[in-house]
Amino acid sequence: MxxxxxxxxxxxxxxxxxxxxxxxxxxxxxxxxxxxxxxxxxxxxxxxxxxxxxxxxxxxxxxxxxxxxxxxxxxxxxxxxxxxxxxxxxxxxxxxxxxxxxxxxxxxxxNIGGRPNLAAIDGAAQHAVPVKPISRFQHRLDELVSKGYPRRIAIIGGGAAGCELALAFARRWFREAGARPDIFIFARSARLVPEMPPRAARLLHDALRDVGCTVQCGA
Known part of the structure; x- marks a missing residue:
């Protein structure tokens, strides 16, 4: 009080x-x-x-x-x-x-935190791992790593968070498994991070390309 x-x-x-x-x-x-x-x-x-x-x-x-x-x-x-x-x-x-x-x-x-609507995307409820709630995502990440690092990762969303996660996966997999995974980013917007200036989007796109990420915008 x-x-x-x-x-x-x-x-x-x-x-x-x-x-x-x-x-x-x-x-x-x-x-x-x-x-x-x-x-x-x-x-x-x-x-x-x-x-x-x-x-x-x-x-x-x-x-x-x-x-x-x-x-x-x-x-x-x-x-x-x-x-x-x-x-x-x-x-x-x-x-x-x-x-x-x-x-x-x-x-x-x-303010109890957000959760994605998996029903809005066909097959997401069966195959996707939502980032939120984060506690559940942490558990699924541990499971994936313990079973062997997945070779193909798809990320839905081309905002800053999705791009940062892609870079994080690439760096960790390379450090711990010796090879980067094939990472695909699918963004609904016409370019990555539409909330940021175009130059920032280009720099981010270059960084993702350097670690082998494939980006598909307008998806």
């Missing part, structure tokens, strides 16, 4: 997504007098997706890429409830749980 003033409001952060992490950091640096802050999350540690490519490459460990939510909540003077919510009662402004009393709120922020 933000100390030094009577409680005038209850803000509950539901989930440990990036927006909640940023909010907790902000409250830790600039507390709001009178605001009682609560973080509700089923996980104590949450992975930071921006560090995932370096984890895939083997630069960072699993511990390195995770944020300790309980510690961050303490820094923000927030109470931390380690539990999974089962529902939200919007009429009475309560978070519901299966095994504990409800938590009241005046304001609620929900």
């Amino acid at each position: 933000q100390t030094g003033a009577p409680v005038s409001g209850e803000l509950v952060l539901l989930g440990g997504g990036h927006a909640q992490v940023a909010a907790l950091k902000s409250f830790a640096m600039r507390p709001l007098p009178g605001l009682r802050l609560t973080l509700v999350c089923r996980d104590i540690n949450t992975p930071y997706s921006g560090m995932l490519p370096a984890f895939v490459e083997g630069v960072w460990s699993e511990r390195d890429i995770h944020i300790d939510l309980q510690k961050l909540a303490a820094m923000a003077n927030a109470r931390f409830i380690h539990a999974e919510a089962t529902g939200i009662d919007t009429d009475d402004k309560r978070i519901l749980f299966a095994d504990r009393p409800p938590v009241k709120f005046d304001m609620l922020s929900v």
Whole structure:
């Protein structure tokens, strides 16, 4: 709880997504007098997706890429409830749980992280390994490596994250297996990283070509 003033409001952060992490950091640096802050999350540690490519490459460990939510909540003077919510009662402004009393709120922020819609792509549910949730992706990556490094990898998405993952796979496979895999990147956009300047896209395309990646845009 933000100390030094009577409680005038209850803000509950539901989930440990990036927006909640940023909010907790902000409250830790600039507390709001009178605001009682609560973080509700089923996980104590949450992975930071921006560090995932370096984890895939083997630069960072699993511990390195995770944020300790309980510690961050303490820094923000927030109470931390380690539990999974089962529902939200919007009429009475309560978070519901299966095994504990409800938590009241005046304001609620929900940020539980994104998941891809595999049903939107034919065959993806059967054959694809979604990057999110990251914990599941980490498990599947370990399985793939333990069974022998796959020789062909297809990545759907030509944004920065997809390109960084392609480079990470190429570097790790070459270092640990002695050969780079055949990597194919399929992008719906007309070029890679459309959110970046054209020159950045060209430089990235050259880097991918240098490690043997095949890029197909407009796919």
